[in-house]
Amino acid sequence: MQHCSPTPSAFCHFDPRTLLLAATGAALCFSLVQSLALAWVCLALALVLAAAGRPPLALLLQRLAVANFFILFLWVTVPFAVPGDSLAAFGPLSVSREGVALSLSVTLKCNSILLCFLTLTADLSLPLIGYSLERLRIPVKLVFLFLFTCRYIYVIGEEWRKLQTAAKLRGFIPSTSLHTYRTLGNMLGLTVINSIDRSQRIYEAMLLRGFNGIFHTVTELKAARSDVLFAVLFFSTLVCLLAADICLKFRNV
């Protein structure tokens, strides 16, 4: 299966499994880092990766913006909630140094992980991610649950939109009224019932083509020498990062 998007990134020619493992390894490593200084290093590493990969910038920024919107709530609460040295006070509320450090650390690590994932998996289609996970020995039922969800989420979404259109065509205007809640409840219920019916029909379609409970795929994935080299370099960097974090922790103790 070809996995380069129309605007391929520099990582497009790597085996998808290598990219998924690298992204997962980075996420794990970055989340384990406790030093704030090293959290900045994580971000720097992710930025270097993004600069090398050149994923579509607009999409990258859009996704980062969504994630940071939620992180904003963290900044509103954590600096006030974590006890420690006071940096500033607003009436009865005080902003602690530890709270700010914690929020900053979470922000840096979250953005680093996202950047890594979005850069490394920018070229991977959902089916390819699914089949790569299957080759990485992720339980096959989970993989196919993921693939079926990817396949049918559009269809269910389309059915929901059709119901909305049908309601609008009969003068339905949503408002905060019992009629609206009842209508939306009926539409949601119907979508669920349709989905259950559809799942039954899909299962029948699978049986009709000889399905006997075992999923097979024809997707072939091949790791090249460049994959091994990239993986060794990438994971060595992550190990160094973790080692530096442990050293810093012991020095502080």
Added chain:
Amino acid sequence: MSDDPILALEDIAFGYAGRPALFTGLYFTLRRQEHIGLYGPNGSGKTTLLRLMMGLETPQGGRVLFHGIPVDGQTLHRLRCSIGFVLQNSDDQLFSPTVLEDVAFGPLNLGLKRHEARSRAMETLESMGLAAYADRQTQRLSGGEKKMVSIASVLSMRPEALLLDEPTAFLDDSSRDKILRILQQQDIARIVVSHDKEFLEQSASSLICIASGKI
């Protein structure tokens, strides 16, 4: 070559729970290279007849024979691997994320190795002029494309008969003509269920009307 029917329904009685019996004492046969067009009013049991043949519904009386052998739990899998059934709604049929995976699904279940299933699928797609669609995601295909890929997904199993339920529903003339051409290229037995009389006349050698549970 023996003229034994591929599929036969003998003295079938069937009705959905809480509704009047749909079929009583129904007989039907499908022989090699026979091209049957089946039509009838809504609710007359056209789709149910196909579902009975494929073992998706269990008759309350009578029996379904596959090459003269009554269909039971053991022969059902063999029947489904030998008879291709194209469903009315392609979104139910095309459940794999990509066209190639979907067309290779059947061959893989037949026990073909990965590379064999892959080449069988590609061969089928090429024969239908769909090779360029191999890596396309199934949910992004148009209605006509979905229908053609649905047919490819059963043809890749090299079936000895093809059952098609409303293959031209919601399709434009161009897609309809493409499907007709594909069917005319196949010399295997087939039953086409449709409301489109013109399509049936072009795709079938004999027309059968089903109404009030009778053929």
